[in-house]
Every structure is written in C-alpha cells, then in structure tokens.
Amino acid sequence: MWHVGIDLHHQTLVVAAVHDSGEVRPAVHLQTSETQAIRDLFVDLRPFQAVIEATGTYRWLHDLLAPMGTVLLAHPLRLRAMIVRRAKSDRLDAQLLANLLRLDRIPLAYVPPAHYQMLRDLVRYRAHLSRQIAHAKTQLRQLLARQNIQPPYRSPFGPRGLYWFSRQDLGCVGNSMRDHLIERIELVQRQLAAVDGQMTAVSEQFPQIEALTDLRGIGLFTALLVVAEFGEVERFRTARQAAAYTGLTTRVYQSGDTRRTGHISKQGSPWLRWALVEAAMKLVTKDAKLASFYHRIRKRSSSKIARVAAARKLAEICWKRLRRWHRLHDRPVIAAA
Structure with a gap:
C-alpha cells in the first residue's frame, strides 16, 4: 500500500508517497485547479491511504479522494508539537506526512x-451575520457618544429607533457613516431572516436538537x-472529553509535588465556546442548579471565571x-469509560 502525504495550499498542493516496501516516489507539484490530474495521480497509487493537514480548504480534496482510498486529517497543532526541523519546504512537509503515516504516527x-x-x-x-450586526450597532452608539446624544429608547435598533437615528444631525461625515x-443593519437583518428560514428547514434532519431546546435559554440556533460542532457524540467517551473538546477546560502543569492550573486551553471551536458562554449566562437566571454552581464559583474567584465554569458545565x-437522546432512539453510542 502507498502512504501519501499531501501539503495543501489555496492554489497548489504537493504530493509525496512512500510504499510499504520502502519505495519512494518523488514529490509532485500540482495546481488545485487540475482536479483531473489529481484524480489520475491517485488512481495510479491505489490502494493508498493519504493524509492532509487540517486547513480551512481541505474538504474539497477529502471528498475528491475519499471514494478511491482512505483519507485522514492531521491535527496541525499536535503535529507541530511532535516535530523539530531545521528546514521547511512544501516538498519536505509532504514527505514528512507520508513517512509519519507509514509509521502510524499521525495525530488525527x-x-x-x-x-x-x-x-x-x-x-x-x-x-x-450576527456579529456583523453587533459591530454595526456598536459603531452607531459610538457616533452618538461623540456628539453626547442619548437615544430615547432602551434598545434603539428597532424600526422606530433606526428612524430616530436617521433624523439625527451628526455632521457631514457622521451622517454618511450613520x-x-x-x-448594513437592514441588509444583514434580511439575510438573517433568510438564513433562519433555512435553519428551520434543515432542523428537521437533526431531531436530536429536541434534547437541547428543552433547556431554558437554548433556542433553535444555539441547539443546531x-x-x-460536537458532530457525532459517539466519539466522546466521557463528559470530560466533550468539555475538553470545547476548549473550556484549564491547562494543567504537574511535575513531582508541583501542580498548577492555568487559563482555559481554547483548543476547540471558537463558535462553540461563544455559544455555550452566551447560553450559560441566560441559563443561570432560569436554572436553579446551574445558578447555584455559578454563584458558588463567583464567590471564591470572579464573575469571568464563574461564567467560563458555567459554560463548561453546560x-x-x-x-x-x-447521548441520552441517541440511546433512547436506538442510535449507537460508545459506552462511557
């Protein structure tokens, strides 16, 4: 079997291959637009297993090669922690991935x-889109603050509030910015309405969200x-592993009698962390158990640490x-260790 390392970039990729017998194929440089040439190259390498370092653009190549062989994804942070090199190039990166794959040393x-x-x-x-609207609202408030103008509405971004904004004189440049x-707010709001309709339609494919929307403070968007971001819950064996995946767990340094805990790792989806923190702060006002946990942490540390701890608990x-939903609906779930 051929073990193939792929160094992928936006416009180019480099492919290096090593056989079980020790035979090495020289690295091949290709343009990402040459999909047929890429397919022909891997047809000649069958049977193969290939590895791609995780990037924001890996999906198209994974879907192209998966029908022909096994395609794995390398964890970039853990991969860099394993390797110390004096030289770096695309060819060396591809060859290194191929050799690690042959040795079964790829952090997946x-x-x-x-x-x-x-x-x-x-x-x-x-x-x-939500962040775009929040950013535009912040800029509108800053325009008012520069002129020492206080809006007459508690939330001045509804139809009446935006009309009031449009009637204020903020100067030549300020009026144009306003x-x-x-x-921008009105445009993004229309886009949000369209996306919300699409999410409502898509939610029928994910009935497990009913296990989350029962929680006060978690709506359709947060549940989806x-x-x-969790994906297949079967891949986590314990709740601790699931929490670690979110990046909300603390770093730990232990050596001998010394043990220190630091900040949260943030090694996970930033979107998931953001959603959990926002949902946790709503939930602590409505759920007695989580509220008790939050206030207990807050008393001995700070509100920021308590907020993150509540998000991890959530x-x-x-x-x-x-996991309980999958078990009740006869979905395969790995038993907890």
Whole structure:
C-alpha cells in the first residue's frame, strides 16, 4: 500500500508517497485547479491511504479522494508539537506526512460527515451575520457618544429607533457613516431572516436538537450550533472529553509535588465556546442548579471565571443530553469509560 502525504495550499498542493516496501516516489507539484490530474495521480497509487493537514480548504480534496482510498486529517497543532526541523519546504512537509503515516504516527483530527459539515457551514455563517450586526450597532452608539446624544429608547435598533437615528444631525461625515451603518443593519437583518428560514428547514434532519431546546435559554440556533460542532457524540467517551473538546477546560502543569492550573486551553471551536458562554449566562437566571454552581464559583474567584465554569458545565450537560437522546432512539453510542 502507498502512504501519501499531501501539503495543501489555496492554489497548489504537493504530493509525496512512500510504499510499504520502502519505495519512494518523488514529490509532485500540482495546481488545485487540475482536479483531473489529481484524480489520475491517485488512481495510479491505489490502494493508498493519504493524509492532509487540517486547513480551512481541505474538504474539497477529502471528498475528491475519499471514494478511491482512505483519507485522514492531521491535527496541525499536535503535529507541530511532535516535530523539530531545521528546514521547511512544501516538498519536505509532504514527505514528512507520508513517512509519519507509514509509521502510524499521525495525530488525527476529526472529519465530520457531510451532513454535519453542511450544518456547520450554515450555523457559522449565521453567527458571522450576527456579529456583523453587533459591530454595526456598536459603531452607531459610538457616533452618538461623540456628539453626547442619548437615544430615547432602551434598545434603539428597532424600526422606530433606526428612524430616530436617521433624523439625527451628526455632521457631514457622521451622517454618511450613520446612513451606511443603518443600510448594513437592514441588509444583514434580511439575510438573517433568510438564513433562519433555512435553519428551520434543515432542523428537521437533526431531531436530536429536541434534547437541547428543552433547556431554558437554548433556542433553535444555539441547539443546531452545538449539534454541528460536537458532530457525532459517539466519539466522546466521557463528559470530560466533550468539555475538553470545547476548549473550556484549564491547562494543567504537574511535575513531582508541583501542580498548577492555568487559563482555559481554547483548543476547540471558537463558535462553540461563544455559544455555550452566551447560553450559560441566560441559563443561570432560569436554572436553579446551574445558578447555584455559578454563584458558588463567583464567590471564591470572579464573575469571568464563574461564567467560563458555567459554560463548561453546560457543555457537559449538552453532551449527556445528546447521548441520552441517541440511546433512547436506538442510535449507537460508545459506552462511557
């Protein structure tokens, strides 16, 4: 069998291969636009297993090669921690991936199934639109603050509030900025409405969200985002592993009698961390147990640490609920260790 390392970039990729017998094929440089040449190259290498370092653009290549052989994804952070080199090039990177794959030393990253990837793209785009609106609203408030103007509404971004904004005189440049920001808010709001309709239709493919929407403070969007980012809950054996995946667990240094805990690792989906923190702060006002946990942590540390701790606790709750849903509906779940 051929073991193939692929160093992928936006416009080019380098392919290096090593056989079980020790035979080495020289690295091949290709353009990403040459999909037929890429397919022909891997047809000649069958049977093969290939590895791609995880990037934001790996999916198309994974889907192209998966029908022909085994395609794995390398975890970039763990891969760099394993390797110390004096020289780096695309050819050396591809050869290194191929040799590590032959030795079965590749630190693997998760490749979500196609339907989970589709859901990830949708909810992340929705979150991106929400952040655009929040940024535009912040800029509008800054324009008012510069002129020492106080809005007459508690939330001045509804139809009446935006009309009030449009009637204020903020100067030549300020008026132009205000008009552009109002246009941006109205445009993104229309886009959000369209995406929300699409999410409602897509939610029928993910009935497990009912296990999360029962929680006060978690709506359709947050439930879909949690399901999309967790992916297949069967891959986590314990709630601790699921929480670690979110990046909300603390770093630990232990040597001899010395043990220190640091900040959270942040090694996980930033979208999932953001959604869990936002949902946790809503849930602590409505759920007695989580509120008690939050206030207990807050008394001995700070509100920021308590907020993150509540988000981690919510991550464990979400995973347990999703796993229970899969068990009740006869979905395969790995037993907890």
